[in-house]
Amino acid sequence: MSPYELYLVTDDNQDLDTLINVVTQAVAGGVTMVQLREKHHNVRDFLYRALAIQPILRANNVPLIINDRVDVALAVDADGVHLGQSDMPVAYARRLLGPDKLLGLSIESWAQLEQAKHLPIDYIGLSAIYPTATKTDTQYHWGLEGLNAALADYDKPIVAIGGIRPDNLAAVAATGVHGIALVSAICHAPDPQQATRAIISIIQQSRACM
Ligand code: TZP
Numbered sequence: 001m002s003p004y005e006l007y008l009v010t011d012d013n014q015d016l017d018t019l020i021n022v023v024t025q026a027v028a029g030g031v032t033m034v035q036l037r038e039k040h041h042n043v044r045d046f047l048y049r050a051l052a053i054q055p056i057l058r059a060n061n062v063p064l065i066i067n068d069r070v071d072v073a074l075a076v077d078a079d080g081v082h083l084g085q086s087d088m089p090v091a092y093a094r095r096l097l098g099p100d101k102l103l104g105l106s107i108e109s110w111a112q113l114e115q116a117k118h119l120p121i122d123y124i125g126l127s128a129i130y131p132t133a134t135k136t137d138t139q140y141h142w143g144l145e146g147l148n149a150a151l152a153d154y155d156k157p158i159v160a161i162g163g164i165r166p167d168n169l170a171a172v173a174a175t176g177v178h179g180i181a182l183v184s185a186i187c188h189a190p191d192p193q194q195a196t197r198a199i200i201s202i203i204q205q206s207r208a209c210m
């Protein structure tokens with residue numbers, strides 16, 4: 001199983017108690033990686049939120065990835081960083097992080113995918129597969145066709161993100177993509193643990209049909 005298989009990205013609008021509850025339940029349900037994505041909190045609260053969820057993740061051997069901020073990741077000794085195209089260039093992030101931390105990069109176009117082939121990253125986030133209300137400024141929508149073409153073109157692990165929900169999940173998983181990243185399908189589920197279990201079962205069934 002890929003370590004990226006079910007990659008939870010947290011919802012920056014959820015308060016600390018909700019964040020802890022969602023992460024606890026998602027881990028109990030079987031997510032394989034968690035990215036803390038903070039767009040509204042200051043750096044101090046970002047760091048405290050990372051420290052709040054880190055023990056849950058460590059106890060379950062689930063890697064913690066920090067979105068955007070290399071400094072926060074280093075300060076809390078997270079397992080990796082996920083960067084976008086306007087964040088610190090990955091070559092510099094790699095210098096700070098050293099060889100062992102995971103480093104992911106969001107890819108929003110074919111030109112960026114081409115450039116990514118030469119970068120010191122561990123995986124890419126293919127953004128966005130479908131339009132999504134969670135992030136309304138997505139530049140390009142890959143769809144299943146784009147995802148399949150990217151999988152054929154790029155050697156490192158690909159995590160699909162954006163607009164993936166229980167009803168379109170099976171088709172995305174059936175492409176053989178290494179990981180599926182979700183925000184709302186888990187964070188907004190009435191029962192995140194049950195939702196996570198159901199999602200994993202759909203992913204495993206789709207893979208079994210490949
Ligand atoms: N990057 C590209 S789309 C997205 C991010 C963080 C949001 C995905 O959220 P959802 O609710 O799983 O569509």
Ligand code: MG
Pocket residue numbers: 067068082083084085087
């Ligand atoms: Mg970013």
